[in-house]
Amino acid sequence: MSRAREAPTTFCGLPTLRPDAQARTRAATPETRGDARDDATRTRVRKLLLVRHGAKAKTTRGKRDAEEIRRACEAANVDVETATTERAGHGVELVRDADLSDVDAIGVVGGDGTLREAVQGWIEREASGRGDGRRTPIFAFPCGTGNNYARDLGVFTVADAMAKLKAGNARPVDAVRVSDGVGNDTISINVVTWGMARDAAETAEGMRWMGGLRYDVAGLIHILKNKKNNGIIGVSDSLEGEIVEESNDYLMMFAQNTRCSGRAFAFTPLAQLDDGFFDVVVCNKGGPMHTKALFDATKTGGGHVEDRNVSYVKAKRLSLKTAAAESVGIDGEVTVPTPVHLTALEGVFTTFR
Numbered sequence: 001m002s003r004a005r006e007a008p009t010t011f012c013g014l015p016t017l018r019p020d021a022q023a024r025t026r027a028a029t030p031e032t033r034g035d036a037r038d039d040a041t042r043t044r045v046r047k048l049l050l051v052r053h054g055a056k057a058k059t060t061r062g063k064r065d066a067e068e069i070r071r072a073c074e075a076a077n078v079d080v081e082t083a084t085t086e087r088a089g090h091g092v093e094l095v096r097d098a099d100l101s102d103v104d105a106i107g108v109v110g111g112d113g114t115l116r117e118a119v120q121g122w123i124e125r126e127a128s129g130r131g132d133g134r135r136t137p138i139f140a141f142p143c144g145t146g147n148n149y150a151r152d153l154g155v156f157t158v159a160d161a162m163a164k165l166k167a168g169n170a171r172p173v174d175a176v177r178v179s180d181g182v183g184n185d186t187i188s189i190n191v192v193t194w195g196m197a198r199d200a201a202e203t204a205e206g207m208r209w210m211g212g213l214r215y216d217v218a219g220l221i222h223i224l225k226n227k228k229n230n231g232i233i234g235v236s237d238s239l240e241g242e243i244v245e246e247s248n249d250y251l252m253m254f255a256q257n258t259r260c261s262g263r264a265f266a267f268t269p270l271a272q273l274d275d276g277f278f279d280v281v282v283c284n285k286g287g288p289m290h291t292k293a294l295f296d297a298t299k300t301g302g303g304h305v306e307d308r309n310v311s312y313v314k315a316k317r318l319s320l321k322t323a324a325a326e327s328v329g330i331d332g333e334v335t336v337p338t339p340v341h342l343t344a345l346e347g348v349f350t351t352f353r
Contacts, residue, residue: 012235013244014237014313015313023270045105046079049106049107052085053084057109072159078165085114091117092120092124096130100132101132112190122138145332146264146332148261153273165352172347172348178330181325186330186334192342194253199327201332204217215263219292232245234319237277237313237314237316255279256271265298266298280311280314320338320339
């Protein structure tokens with residue numbers, strides 16, 4: 001791949017980031033990455049609202065995870081109230097409408113998509129005036145497919161999640177509001193994708209029987225398709241003022257709150273959960289071999305950001321326009337049409353750090 005010396009220094013007027021391998025490695029370690037804000041509150045959890053993904057709860061693994069969580073909570077003297085989703089989007093309703101008067105934390109059993117629903121439910125709850133002023137922490141037991149949000153917190157097992165819960169250090173973290181072309185708002189806590197990245201993720205979703213290999217196969221399919229992705233992308237590092245735009249036939253776009261998405265691919269290696277920004281990676285088109293090299297680089301810590309066809313910036317707002325409505329993916333489970341406008345929501349919910 002061509003390296004950073006040939007790469008553009010700005011995208012939409014913002015300076016591009018070109019972290020080397022050492023910087024990316026340092027950012028990959030929660031202990032060395034640190035927190036952008038130091039405003040933790042101590043929360044003692046006596047009662048937990050446990051939100052389970054209904055379909056996954058019926059599987060052998062789901063039942064095993066539930067039993068492990070039950071035993072861990074019992075050992076920690078934490079009472080558990082369980083709510084189970086029955087359909088897509090139900091997690092939003094369960095958290096939004098729950099009686100949280102005696103609940104100290106909300107735990108999600110599932111992946112990034114289930115956590116996203118819980119966070120959206122919390123935000124809608126606060127916006128409707130149902131909140132009582134308390135910042136009830138929301139966290140995930142890493143029992144889903146991706147678990148990218150939990151990974152950024154150094155949580156890889158149920159035991160890791162329980163250790164965070166018992167320590168009780170709850171800190172504000174960010175989310176992203178996605179306003180779409182039909183007037184709806186959707187919350188993202190992981191990644192917003194467009195172009196080949198979204199298309200490949202959709203294809204991979206229909207190939208779950210292949211396991212982790214599905215991401216590689218789906219990526220190869222769409223590299224060979226080389227579909228046109230003509231769009232106008234604008235970004236700003238401020239919540240006010242003009243957004244500078246650039247147009248191109250892009251390969252793909254990622255706007256992430258987390259370092260990783262998909263199968264732990266570090267598309268935005270410097271992302272932080274609490275810095276008030278989301279990280280944006282935009283890739284220009286290249287040949288099939290060059291595109292494959294970019295994907296391979298994401299699997300080894302995010303070396304793609306040194307490539308001349310990649311622009312990497314931090315933003316508080318982003319706009320994406322296309323000539324006709326195109327699909328944008330949110331956290332691997334929700335699809336909305338363009339145009340979209342993304343806004344960083346700084347410190348909008350709390351989680352255990």
